[in-house]
Amino acid sequence: MPGFVLLVRPRGDDDPAMRYGITVTKKIGGAVIRNRMKRRFRALAAELLPERGLAGADHVLIGRAGGVERDFSLLRAELVKALGRLAQEPVRPEPVEGLPSSGGAERKGRASTGSAQTGRRA
Template sequence: MPGFVLLVRERGDGDPAMRIGITVTKKIGGAVIRNRMKRRFRVLARELLPVHGVAGADHVLIGRAEGVERDFALLRGELEKALGKILTRPEGQGRPPRRKSDARHAPTAAKVGSPA
């Protein structure tokens, strides 16, 4: 989403409690701006996670620069949409981990078979 990144991971420990983590880096702005974003995220989490969250999972909201001045109602709608996508995704069908390009890490012809 433009204002944040949402990560959700089921813990698998049998505890149905939902946990929330919020992070906003210094790239976003000074302490006042970062704390304002975190307050907004906390309010959204208290409001939406009990209804739309995943039981027994950790939810992490990572603030983005576009979220600083974003309308609160728009952020709420985006979080609802993000949580809805997670709930409708089949189990185990998350985004695959990123892999570095094979071309950058493939051995070159000079390194293969050359005496050391």
């Protein structure tokens, strides 16, 4: 099992820039562990995305439990393989049925506040 999950979604805004995001949950470990994993992902993204990423798309790396202990060269090889598969398979640009669009116009009811979204108490 790889040390991460790679999600890619074309933006469809005719901007060729590649963007990336990184997320690592608290299930992985404390702040020191999570930050170490994010630093490793940033280094991989800076090295590989400019030449192998999908232009005009958002790339998200989601850290998995084995990613911190995994050798950096193995993580790099896994990302190269994932990006290679991405280049071979078409990416579905249309929204997936059942998921809200990125605009958020389909929401009903009260608007949520920033504190409600993050779980913080005011």
